[in-house]
Amino acid sequence: MTLTKINFDKLDDENNNNNNFTNHAKIEQIIKESNITAASNEIEVKPIKNLKMHKPSKSIGGNNLNNLIESSKTTTQQDNADDNNNNYGLLKKFKIEKKIKTVNTHIHKYSVKSRAGNNCDGTRKTNQDSYIAKPNLINYDDYSAFGVFDGHGII
Amino acid sequence: MCGHLASGFIINYLQNFLNKLDFLKEVNANDKNAKNDVKEKIIHDKLKDSNYRILKTSFIKCEYELTQTNFDVNFSGSTAVLLIMISKNIL
Numbered sequence: 001m002t003l004t005k006i007n008f009d010k011l012d013d014e015n016n017n018n019n020n021f022t023n024h025a026k027i028e029q030i031i032k033e034s035n036i037t038a039a040s041n042e043i044e045v046k047p048i049k050n051l052k053m054h055k056p057s058k059s060i061g062g063n064n065l066n067n068l069i070e071s072s073k074t075t076t077q078q079d080n081a082d083d084n085n086n087n088y089g090l091l092k093k094f095k096i097e098k099k100i101k102t103v104n105t106h107i108h109k110y111s112v113k114s115r116a117g118n119n120c121d122g123t124r125k126t127n128q129d130s131y132i133a134k135p136n137l138i139n140y141d142d143y144s145a146f147g148v149f150d151g152h153g154i155i
Numbered sequence: 156m157c158g159h160l161a162s163g164f165i166i167n168y169l170q171n172f173l174n175k176l177d178f179l180k181e182v183n184a185n186d187k188n189a190k191n192d193v194k195e196k197i198i199h200d201k202l203k204d205s206n207y208r209i210l211k212t213s214f215i216k217c218e219y220e221l222t223q224t225n226f227d228v229n230f231s232g233s234t235a236v237l238l239i240m241i242s243k244n245i246l
Contacts, residue, residue, distance in 0.1 A: 107240075128158030130166045132237070134173075144240040145173055149165050151158030153231025 107135045107144055114148075128152060157231035164224060165217055165233055172213045173239070195241050202246075210239075 116127035128151030135144050202209070214235070222228055239246040 126159075128162060128233075130159070130162035130233070132166050132170055134170065145170075145237065146240070147166070147169070147235065147237035149162035149236075150234040151160075151162030151231070152233070153158030153161070153227070 110135060110146070157226040157228070158233065160224075160226045161221060161228065161231050162233040164221055164226070165235060168217045168220060169213060169237065172217070195244060198241060198246070 110133055112131045112133055114127060114129040114131065116125045119125055130149045130151060132145055132147040132149075134146070
């Protein structure tokens with residue numbers, strides 16, 4: 001990490017001696033040469049590490065669909081940063097397994113079991129199911145979410 | 156074979172979406188000491204007012220985001236069954 005500092009008071013003195021540039025033009029020239037993107041009396045430029053930008057949704061369909069998508073945005077800026085950390089598409093949490101847990105809420109036990117079906121010739125199909133089992137939604141004991149998602153596709 | 160990718164994407168997306176339902180957080184913050192029955196009534200009223208739009212849009216948005224992935228969604232998909240509970244009652 002490198003810091004770049006420019007004292008623009010010195011620039012004023014230089015401009016008084018040399019009228020080839022106005023103060024504004026001189027500043028712009030120095031900024032362009034040093035790849036600085038901000039200007040003030042004393043600039044301190046720090047490279048930003050781990051800069052995360054929220055990827056906006058592309059517009060599809062009619063305005064109604066876009067309005068619905070926009071109205072469903074209940075995320076904050078911090079939440080958007082968390083979204084990028086979670087990486088929905090990477091399937092880090094993807095598991096198909098039998099699980100029995102004991103939790104300290106009104107739901108005492110829950111279990112998940114998934115089983116692949118059979119083809120016509122008796123062979124076993126590939127299991128493509130997923131599930132949600134969240135006894136504590138939103139970090140509160142009162143809300144729970146359970147779901148089964150029966151994945152299907154060509155092999 | 157993308158059915159497992161589609162269903163895996165959906166669970167990750169919906170989990171994160173459901174964790175950000177602001178109106179549920181508001182109910183918890185404003186009526187922290189309220190009984191569960193009162194909380195359920197407030198939430199049901201809010202959902203009825205919006206015609207359960209929040210839950211519908213969560214699926215609409217999830218479907219849209221799924222089409223933006225590289226999965227072969229023309230021949231693959233997932234049948235979703237989701238259950239949300241407040242206290243001991245199904246929403």
